[in-house]
Amino acid sequence: MTSTTTALPHTPILLDTVEAVRSWLAEALFASSITLSSGTQPDPDAVRSAIRxxxxxxxxxxxxxxxxxxxxxxxxxxxxxxxxxxNAVDAAYSPRLVARLRCGGAR
Incomplete structure (x- = not known):
């Protein structure tokens, strides 16, 4: 993963668990302009870009x-x-990276 992968804005919400980070990223993707369908997997770079x-x-x-x-x-x-x-978040972000993003967002 590149360093830009972790370049997410700081968030005021508490991200104290890996599941909370995963949910936060999925909510951001849900609110994004990217179109998802259950049968296809979007490009991980496009997912990360849409979330950012x-x-x-x-x-x-x-x-x-x-x-x-x-x-x-x-x-x-x-x-x-x-x-x-x-599912798209799971494909775009490694569990290790998600764990690094917990506790207040990326730095």
Missing amino acids: TTLRQLRSELVRDQVADEYGAYPETAPARMRACL
Whole structure:
């Protein structure tokens, strides 16, 4: 992985577990402009870029608001979309890198 992989904006939310970081990244991907479908796996570089862009453009609270709005508006498709986001995060970020991002975000 390149050093730009970890260049994520600092976040005010508590990322005290690996699962919290994984969820935070998936929420950012969910709120991004990237289109995911359950049958395809997006390019890991595109996933990381979409997450970085979304986190730079929106505060973490706005990302969560956008995710909640999508779940409210599209309750039948949002869970599958979130699963696709989680799978894409798992493919784009190594477990070691996710562990490094916990406890307050990347530096």
